[in-house]
Amino acid sequence: MSGENGSKRQKLSEIDEETLNSGAEGYDFVLRKKKRIAWSSSIFINLTNRFPFSFTPSQIFVRNTSCIAYTYDDLILMPGHIGFGLNEIDISSQLTKNIRLQAPFVSSPMDTVTEHKMAIMMALQGGIGIIHSNMSIEDQAAEVLKVKKFKNGFITDPVCLSPDMTLEEVWRTKDKLGFSSFPVTECGRLGGKLLGIISNRDTSFIEDPNVPVSDFMTPRDKLVSAKEGVSLIEANDILKKSKKGKLPVVNEKDELVALIARTDLQKNIDYPLASKDNVNKQLLVGASIGTRPEDRDRAKALVDAGVDVIVVDSSQGDSVYQLDIIRYLKAEFPKVDVIGGNVVTPSQALHLIEAGVDGLRVGMGIGSICTTQEVCAVGRAQASAVYHVAKFAKRHGIPIVADGGIKSTGHIAKALCLGAGCVMMGGMLAGTDESPGEYFYQDGVRLKRYRGMGSLEAMEKGSEKRYVWENTTTAIKVAQGVSGAVQDKGTLRRYIPYLMQGLRHGLQDAGCASVAEAQEKLYADKLRFEIRSPAAQSEGGVHSLHSYQKRLY
């Protein structure tokens, strides 16, 4: 390095941080200083005079006179200084006023995304699932209960057989579900008196398909069982001594309450980040409700089942119906947090904050399956919505969830850097082992169904009440979403750690050691972005290849 170059560098580095982080006006000052130190290329100066380095979010979103709204792909974060390792990055963040998550991920209340399996795995890995409401009140409360009662290593909803089922029916059940052992109870369901167990060995040598289960099951008196309340360590010991594959857990009345499988115990992983409540240390779970009068009964049943957070689910949350139900929920169940929404403007947010919400859900018409902006002409580009609502709600101490439109880990990092406490995902989490529905093949690709809650298909299942015009004899349904499919992503056990690691990389490159630090920098105007031209956006993706494979992790 020549001496001249070295001194230039030194002088450049002397430019104080405030100047470097100041707005476009401040940039002229930077340039003047640069000119003074004889920056060699006048072409460069001309160019940079016209195209300043980067902008603060308030320049992009507030002092923006172009009236253009932006979304995640329009923006790119400028790199910061990395002074810390990847493992030191803290991605914990607020979901609501009272709930903090170790991983800022929320699964959307949609009937192809969140039922108990999704909610359990989300909570185990530090996020949370919101159980959808496109089912009866009883079924939704039962889903919540399954999450609250979940114990790592325990199968709390084992498929049971009744003693009068035939061998042929057992074969069919085995083929459909892919496992071979089933407890037998008096009523054929969990909670019934335990009568025996069927395992592979029991069915191997019988040929008559009409033989009833009671004739070939291993009967109760030959079974080793454990009492309700048994710990995993004790259960493990019992299984080791008995050399059995399954251990039924019964209550005092000898009714089946759970099943423990040796194979599960062997692969049992610890989840140190799990989201748990403070009272019983059970997994956290949320559930959605609508704004109809009967949703008050739904809320009561959910609270009785132990729900931790209720999401009032509307596409346009600033309605008298929503304000009424929020006030009701806060008065009736003050210990349960309420997330209102969806909103995309500070004035909508203000109404819900005044009604008492503990969190806000932000996003309108931007989801992968959404057609609301097309159908209703109302909505907002998501980066603008997140930035404006988050900044406003922060003044009132209310965190926001950036809901929908997340296509990659980069979008998650951008949402949090724009002020979101957490991100809610539908499409990203659909098509995993834990999402509802079966996999199927189309053109050789393994897929799962994913649909909007305002699609005709979802309405036909139950949510149509929301969409039909009341007091008319001809009910006209207007779809605000589509029904489609997404590719198999495997299990959340691997997918969530991938999302977490991707987010850590994003924060690290931006020079932020935590979500909290990113947001401090955001509001101190120290986080820098640039708007990407369409060409820059395509440059930022994969290009110029004949073909390629995209493996995520």
Ligand SMILES: NC(=O)C1=CN([C@@H]2O[C@H](COP(=O)(O)OP(=O)(O)OC[C@H]3O[C@@H](n4cnc5c(N)ncnc54)[C@H](O)[C@@H]3O)[C@@H](O)[C@H]2O)C=CC1
């Ligand atoms: N985030 C988004 O951009 C969108 C989300 N969705 C999803 O679709 C589902 C349905 O959303 P919405 O259509 O907004 O459902 P909604 O139930 O809030 O509204 C449907 C219609 O019913 C009316 N309504 C609601 N409560 C009422 C009451 N108590 N009395 C009389 N009328 C009442 C509303 O004004 C609206 O016209 C939700 O799961 C939502 O998340 C749908 C569209 C857009």
Ligand SMILES: O=c1[nH]c(=O)c2[nH+]cn([C@@H]3O[C@H](COP(=O)(O)O)[C@@H](O)[C@H]3O)c2[nH]1
């Ligand atoms: O316009 C819409 N019509 C619908 O039918 C619909 N269903 C869900 N949602 C919203 O989309 C979010 C999920 O979006 P992503 O798949 O992009 O994660 C969800 O979290 C919802 O906010 C809908 N929006």
Ligand SMILES: [K+]
């Ligand atoms: K959309």
